[in-house]
Amino acid sequence: MKKLPWLLLVFFSFTSMAICAQEIESDTIEKNKKIDVVRVYEQMALDGSSSPYMYRELAYYYYFRNDYDIAKTWFEKLFEAEEQSDKKVKHRYRQTLKALSLDYKDNPHLVRTSAN
Numbered sequence: 738m739k740k741l742p743w744l745l746l747v748f749f750s751f752t753s754m755a756i757c758a759q760e761i762e763s764d765t766i767e768k769n770k771k772i773d774v775v776r777v778y779e780q781m782a783l784d785g786s787s788s789p790y791m792y793r794e795l796a797y798y799y800y801f802r803n804d805y806d807i808a809k810t811w812f813e814k815l816f817e818a819e820e821q822s823d824k825k826v827k828h829r830y831r832q833t834l835k836a837l838s839l840d841y842k843d844n845p846h847l848v849r850t851s852a853n
Contacts, residue, residue, distance in 0.1 A: 774794075775794075775795065775798050778791045778794060778795050782795070782814075787814075787818075788818070789815055789818040789819045792812075792814045792815035792818055793811075793815050793826065796811035796812045796815055796830075797829065799811060800812075800829050800832075800833055803836075805833045805836045805837050806837065808829075808833050809830075809833050812826075812829070812830040812833060812846075816830075821846070830846065830847065831844075831847055
């Protein structure tokens, strides 16, 4: 019977520590949510330290927001940075051009090669 109060004390101590740890972690997550990744990628692209991955992410972001003018710009930078064989990228670029009422049939980025 003398062990019961000690066991309860230990149990509640560990429980309270776990709750405090979760509160600290959620505060950190809230701070990180405020970082706008798109703005960071755009700033890095303007500074010249960019990659095809960033171009693709920016193009997809604007594509899904229906900002096709801006998406077209990022898709073109992506194609200039490296040759794309991903059908999904080409399809979204084609849809972007189509939404802008531009001719996509003779576009050099979408022409099929023997590798496709």
